[in-house]
Amino acid sequence: MKSCVGSTWCRYGVQDSVGMSLVLENRYKGLRSPHKLKFAVSGCTRECAEAQSKDVGVIATDKGWNLYVCGNGGMRPRHAELFATDLDDKTLIRYIDRFLMFYIRTADKLQRTSVWRESLEGGLEYLKEVIIDDSLGLAEELEAQMQHVVDTYECEWANALQDPEKLKRFRTFVNDERGDPDIHFVKERGQRRPARASELHLIPVTEEAL
Amino acid sequence: MSQANAVRMSSAQLAPQPGPWQVLCSRDDLVANSGVVAWFDGAQVALFYLPETEQGEQVFAIENRDPKSGANVIGRGIVGRIKDEYVIAAPLYKQHFSLEDGRCLEDSEQYLRVWSARLNGDLVEIAA
Numbered sequence: 463m464k465s466c467v468g469s470t471w472c473r474y475g476v477q478d479s480v481g482m483s484l485v486l487e488n489r490y491k492g493l494r495s496p497h498k499l500k501f502a503v504s505g506c507t508r509e510c511a512e513a514q515s516k517d518v519g520v521i522a523t524d525k526g527w528n529l530y531v532c533g534n535g536g537m538r539p540r541h542a543e544l545f546a547t548d549l550d551d552k553t554l555i556r557y558i559d560r561f562l563m564f565y566i567r568t569a570d571k572l573q574r575t576s577v578w579r580e581s582l583e584g585g586l587e588y589l590k591e592v593i594i595d596d597s598l599g600l601a602e603e604l605e606a607q608m609q610h611v612v613d614t615y616e617c618e619w620a621n622a623l624q625d626p627e628k629l630k631r632f633r634t635f636v637n638d639e640r641g642d643p644d645i646h647f648v649k650e651r652g653q654r655r656p657a658r659a660s661e662l663h664l665i666p667v668t669e670e671a672l
Numbered sequence: 673m674s675q676a677n678a679v680r681m682s683s684a685q686l687a688p689q690p691g692p693w694q695v696l697c698s699r700d701d702l703v704a705n706s707g708v709v710a711w712f713d714g715a716q717v718a719l720f721y722l723p724e725t726e727q728g729e730q731v732f733a734i735e736n737r738d739p740k741s742g743a744n745v746i747g748r749g750i751v752g753r754i755k756d757e758y759v760i761a762a763p764l765y766k767q768h769f770s771l772e773d774g775r776c777l778e779d780s781e782q783y784l785r786v787w788s789a790r791l792n793g794d795l796v797e798i799a800a
Contacts, residue, residue, distance in 0.1 A: 565699075628704060630701070630708070631703060631706075631708070633708070634709065635709055635710055635711040635716070636697045636701035636708045636709065636710050636719075637696060637697040637701065637711055638710075639709035640711065640745050642716075644737075644743075644744055645744075659742070667681045
């Protein structure tokens with residue numbers, strides 16, 4: 463999730479992009495999907511958050527939000543396409559719920575939204591029919607599935623820290639307190655980092671024979 | 673299969689009675705269908721606990737160092753089964769090692785040391 467500073471801190475901002483990005487981040491965090499998902503919310507048409515290069519891009523208008531989908535940066539850049547305009551907060555989230563769940567249910571393993579969209583028969587118009595006009599009668603189901611994911615979210619790190627069984631897997635040796643004696647560190651820019659194989663001769667013999 | 677592996681296998685057949693058994697850790701330290709690592713007299717031993725095999729519950733003890741990457745990560749690999757044989761997939765390059773004899777299924781140059789291991793009540797025992 464990327465956001466510009468929005469109307470709270472910017473004289474150009476027409477909506478609170480930081481607030482909306484927090485809502486979206488918290489709603490979709492932990493979501494399992496065919497590939498990574500990138501989001502951005504820009505607070506005005508100057509587009510400082512570069513939302514048109516994201517899987518889900520939201521750009522503020524003076525009437526609400528414009529939704530862009532299936533953008534990509536990286537090696538094969540693709541501009542996101544304008545999907546719906548001047549949405550209120552509730553409709554924006556409903557469309558994103560439906561869009562993401564439809565993608566998750568139909569995309570191939572490791573297929574980003576941009577490639578999925580290009581392989582989609584009927585293209586953007588078909589996607590609009592399914593998500594906005596509910597041509598397949600799926601909208602309610604997709605929203606319910608997303609709501610279930612949101613309602614059952616838990617932080618897996620916090621969960622592991624509270625569970626002695628899971629913590630067992632984070633010990634180097636189950637029967638000894640020592641760390642892995644074959645891992646060595648060197649200093650770089652005042653910080654430590656793991657040594658490369660070519661640097662191992664620099665490590666004092668006393669330290670090596672731990 | 674390389675000469676080295678053939679020798680390893682025949683020596684294992686010549687010594688069907690391993691021992692003496694030494695206590696390594698407790699049953700509670702194991703994670704079912706996955707690996708943990710134990711320190712055994714200067715060696716790093718990856719222990720894989722399979723509670724439901726045809727032979728009942730089994731513990732395999734295999735060298736923790738991945739010869740291809742040089743990192744001590746075999747104990748973090750994923751257990752699988754290839755052609756009726758339990759294997760461990762090395763986490764970095766995904767090559768498979770037999771849990772029975774430590775040979776690499778893709779590369780006859782690579783092999784891992786294996787130890788005899790067993791569950792004795794609540795204890796995990798190993799024989800050098």
